[in-house]
Amino acid sequence: MAIRQLPETLINQIAAGEVIERPASAAKELIENAIDAGASRIEIATAGGGKSLLRIIDNGCGMGPGDLELAVRRHCTSKIDTGLDDIRTLGFRGEALPSIGSVARVQITSRTESADAGSEIRITGGKVEPVRPAGANKGTVVEVRDLFFATPARLKFLKTEKAEAAAVTEVVKRMAIAFPGIRFTLSGQDRTTLDFAGAGDDRLTRIAQVLxxxxxxxxxxxxxxxxxxxxxxxxxxxxxxxxxxxxxxxxxxxxxxxxxxxxxxxxxxxxxxxxxxxxxxxxxxxxxxxxxxxxxxxxxxxxxxxxxxxxxxxxxxxxxxxxxxxxGARASTTGASAMMQAFRPPGNSNGYGGGAPAYRASPNAGWSPQASPFRPLREDRSSGFAEALQAGFEAFAAPSARAETAESQPAPSPQAMPTAAGFHLGAARAQVHENYIVAQTDDGLVIVDQHAAHERLVFEAMREAMRSRRIPSQALLIPEIIDLPEEDCDRLMDHAQSLDQFGLAYERFGPGAIAVRETPAMLGEIDANGLIRQLADEIAEWDTSDTLASKLDHLAATLSCHGSVRSGRRLRPEEMNALLRQMEATPGSGQCNHGRPTYIELKLADIERLFGRS
Known part of the structure; x- marks a missing residue:
């Protein structure tokens, strides 16, 4: 079979299969071109999820007639000269415009600042029309219609218009975060308008606009x-x-x-x-x-x-x-928001802003947790959580009062009660349901899950102990010989000394083999063969050896869970405050070993909103 060169249009359509997968891919390439052109304002409009229409308008440097003619040719670019070792622009391959033009109907209108008039070029399924004059503002307008009309098979792989529109939105969000100084506007018949105003160098302001x-x-x-x-x-x-x-x-x-x-x-x-x-x-x-x-x-x-x-x-x-x-040892604000939402009566979506409070209990209404429209945060764990919070509120409002539940202990006397000043987690005021510590802070209160909090403290202590000395190991009665490729053996031997600190001792056993002589005692009986092979794979990919450390951390987490303060244990005031002080001094104490929060913080303003005082 004779070898022949493919037509330019077919070459571009093949390239489009890699560069342009969906409307979002086209949007990404065109937005990158606009940013590289120095635009400070970029407008994106779509219809049909970008399949029917994708329009990108920018106020960048623009292009003259000669540049327009070259821009739609493959591998024509203004962004690199010879090498790929100093790329400082988003685009550089010179494939986007010809690839899009080979599968869609494209019209590009552009004008430079010094030009009296603009220029326009059109591409339809890879066929390029001559450049002609056109009225235009400074910058460039790229209009893509009927994407993939020239390759109908590709249309079958696209998702719904809603999904494609969402993908375009995600591209715009990523670009908006990357370049906070540029104003991005996204609009169209298939979406609500998004407008990200330029934020200069303030990245956090732009991130807040997006997230x-x-x-x-x-x-x-x-x-x-x-x-x-x-x-x-x-x-x-x-x-x-x-x-x-x-x-x-x-x-x-x-x-x-x-x-x-x-x-x-x-x-x-x-x-x-x-x-x-x-x-x-x-x-x-x-x-x-x-x-x-x-x-x-x-x-x-x-x-x-x-x-x-x-x-x-x-x-x-x-x-x-x-x-x-x-x-990181602070609670996220979402915890307080979830608590406020849990206390909102069914059907009320107006929040706790101005106006009448969402719920107001009469002093003679015979209030009870069962009769209240409010529900506990997690009914499966504590059916009386609202009652517990009521006790906590009373303790907060009157520190000398006794915060009692059915089986909870009385609060300490005013003379013995520590002050909350200067402590992030405040001073303990009550223990309710023998699991939750209610503490008063300078500007609110904190509710601590004593088991989850102590579990984290024990885990961190165990992990620190493992780091400070070699982990005890257990010698194998018969060393386990593991056959491996020579390159894996070399990588493992490079990390033998560091892994020995975790109690894993091994050595070379001739060509293409490793002899494991000791394994970490904490892990008990393990599959040494599987562990060594997993370590070899990980080192080959990342040149690290975190797998064993992760296994030991997992074991430490399990042991700390069983060795921590259990739910249902009564704590003395000094024990509760000691736990709070340890949490303040321990990294990562804001969440337990399983990633759940260890405490929730409510500001005084939040509490006043619960009682309709604001």
């Missing part, structure tokens, strides 16, 4: 640097989590990426702090020399490759964990 104001109150600032790599941004509190990973935004040299290495490092940074099935919220920027990162891995440019992936992974994990230890 909501709650993020600002539940985020910790990240600012770290290691060698030639800098990491900045904001990481959400562990208890401020979501049901999916859609609220994780990562940027490398300003480029939005969805790289699996970085996402894996983010998950590892929040290990044992976020519940299973939940995902942290984070917005992070990595800045490094362009020569140290390859952005030319895939035509979509969402994956990157680092020259030193271990350095980047270690920086991300270390910086987030350090930030959580430094400033």
């Amino acid at each position: 909501g104001r709650e993020f600002k109150d539940n985020a910790i600032e990240i600012d770290a640097e290691r060698e030639d790599v800098a990491l900045t941004g904001f990481a959400g509190l562990p208890t401020f989590n979501r049901g999916n990973s859609a609220h994780q935004y990562l940027f490398v040299n300003g480029r939005p990426v969805q790289d699996r290495q970085l996402l894996s490092a983010l998950r590892a940074a929040y290990a044992e702090t976020v519940p299973s099935g939940r995902h942290p919220v984070a917005v992070l920027w990595l800045t490094l020399d362009p020569a140290l990162v390859d952005v030319n891995v895939h035509p979509a440019k969402s994956d990157v490759r680092f020259r030193d992936p271990g350095l980047v992974r270690g920086l991300l994990i270390g910086a987030i964990r350090e930030a959580l230890q430094r400033d």
Whole structure:
């Protein structure tokens, strides 16, 4: 069979299969072009989820007739000259416009600031019409209609208009966060209008525009640097989590990426702090020399490759964990919001703003938790939680009063009661239902789950003990010989000394084999073969050895759960206050080993709203 060169149109359609997967892909490429052109305002309009219409308007530098003619040709670009080791723009491959033009109807109108008139070019299914004069403002307008009309088979793989519109929205949000100084407007017949006003250099303001104001109150600032790599941004509190990973935004040299290495490092940074099935919220920027990162891995440019992936992974994990230890021991505001919502009567969606209170109990109404329209936060755990809170409110309002429930102990006398001044978690005022500690703070109250809180304290103490000395090991009666590829044996031997600290001792056993002689005593009887192979795979991918540490941490978490203060145990006032002081001094005490919150904080203003006083 004779070899022949494919037609240019077919080449572009093949390229479109990689570059343009859906309307959101086209939107991403066109928005990147607008940003590279220096636009300060970008307007995006869609119809039919972007399948019928996708229009991008920018006020960038614009293009003249000659540039327009070249822009729709494959591999024509103004962004690089010769090499790929110093890419400082979002686009550089010169594939987007010809790829889109090969599968859609495209019209591009543009004018430079110095030109008296604009120019226009049209492409229909890969057929390019000559450039002609057109009226235009400074900047560029790209209008894409009937996407994939030239390749009907691709239309079958698209989702519903609503899903495609949502994907375009997500692209715009990521770009808006990446470039807070640019104003983005997203509108169309298939959506409500989004308008992200320019926020200058204030990243947090732009993030709040996109993710909501709650993020600002539940985020910790990240600012770290290691060698030639800098990491900045904001990481959400562990208890401020979501049901999916859609609220994780990562940027490398300003480029939005969805790289699996970085996402894996983010998950590892929040290990044992976020519940299973939940995902942290984070917005992070990595800045490094362009020569140290390859952005030319895939035509979509969402994956990157680092020259030193271990350095980047270690920086991300270390910086987030350090930030959580430094400033993460506070409850997220969502806990208080959930409590306020739980006390809202059924059918009331007006909140606790102005006007009449949502519920007002008469002094002679014979109030009881069963008769109240309010319901406990978790009815399956404590059917009398509202009654417990009532006791806590009484203790808060009158510190000398006795906060009693059916089996709770009296509060200490006024003379013996400690002050709340200066303590973030305040001073204990009562223990209710023998599991919840009610503490008074300077500006509100805190409700602590004593079992969850002490479980975290014990876990951290055990983990610190493991770090300070070699983990005790148990010698195998007969060393276990494990056959492995030679390269895996070499990698394992490079980490033999560090793994020995965890009680795992092994050595080379001839070519292509490892002899395991000792395993961590804490793990009991384990599958040494499976553990070694898993470590080899992990080291090959990340050049780290976190798997064993994770297993030991999991065991420590299990032991601490069984060794902590149990629910139903009465605590003396000094024990309750000691627990509060330990929580304040322990990193990560805002959530238990399973990622659930250990306490909920209510401000005085929230309490007054509950009683209709505001």
